Amino acid sequence: MRFNWQILETAIRRRRPKKTQSFTTRYVTPFIFISLMTWLVGGFAIVVPAPPLRQDNVCEIFREQPTWYDHAASSRDRWGTPIAVQMAFVHYESSFRSHIRPPRSQLFGFIPWVRPSTAYGYAQALDPAWSDYMNEAGSVFATRDQMKHALDFIGWYNRKTHEQLGIPQNKPDHLYYAYHEGRTGYRRGYHKQKPALQRIAANVAARTTSYQSQLASCESEFRCRQFYEFGPFCG
Known part of the structure; x- marks a missing residue:
């Protein structure tokens, strides 16, 4: 078998x-x-921080997000725009919301249609201005929905405004006019014909003053936070 x-x-x-x-x-x-x-x-x-709870107080903003102080200080050192001016711009542009865009218009009153502009992110940077920034000064991985890059963009834009229009970087209302209307629009005086924009620019200036006063009382908290920072070599 x-x-x-x-x-x-x-x-x-x-x-x-x-x-x-x-x-x-x-x-x-x-x-x-x-x-x-x-x-x-x-x-x-899902990795973006929520807007600060106390947006009227820059000290509380930086206590919630200490790295935002580092980013603002880096932008200030690179481009010259004071920290209070940068944060006032972000406050009025996006209320510290990272992914915000202008709301869409409506077709026939109910169909979502096109957006009025390409503004996006913390700084509400337009596509053309962002493209210029990226070509000239932005890092390869810069995005408008990251605070580090948004603040650097604001600093860069204000430096260009200062160089081309002579507006001091501690004059937030006129910096904001040029930021909102573009430098060509500022030269042509478009802002002088827009009372609503003038009120916003006045609010930006007032917010800057408030932030600057608050920052003077708390900035020492955010300097020398890292283990490698000490003494006169930081802040």
Whole structure:
């Protein structure tokens, strides 16, 4: 009688336990994939800080987000715009919301239509101005929805305004006119025909004064925060 090895092999295979998926393959990998897709589809929003609770007090803003002070100080050192001016601009442009855009107009009164401008992010930078900034001074990975880059953009724009129009960087109302209307619009005096814009610029100036006064009382908290910063070599 001939022994059937094929029958024996089949029986052994049936007795082997089935391979089970590892914990990583079964649970961790799908979770990472879903999280990554959510992050990408959501415009990276899940890693963006919420707007500060006390937007009227720059000390409280920096206590909530200490790195924002570092970014504002870096922009000031690079371009010359005071920290209080930068933060006042962000306050009135976006209320510290990272992904904000102008609301869409409505077609026939109810159909969402086009946006009135390409403004986006903390600084509400327009596409053309942002493109100029990126070509001239922005880092490769700069985005308008990151505070570091938004503040650097504001500093860069105000430096260009100072160089081209002669507006001092501690004169926030006129800096804001040029920021809102563009430098050509400022030269042509468009802001003089817009009472609503004049009120906003006056508010920006008042907010700057308030922020500057507050910052004078608390700025020491945010200097020398890192382990490598000490003495006269920081802030």
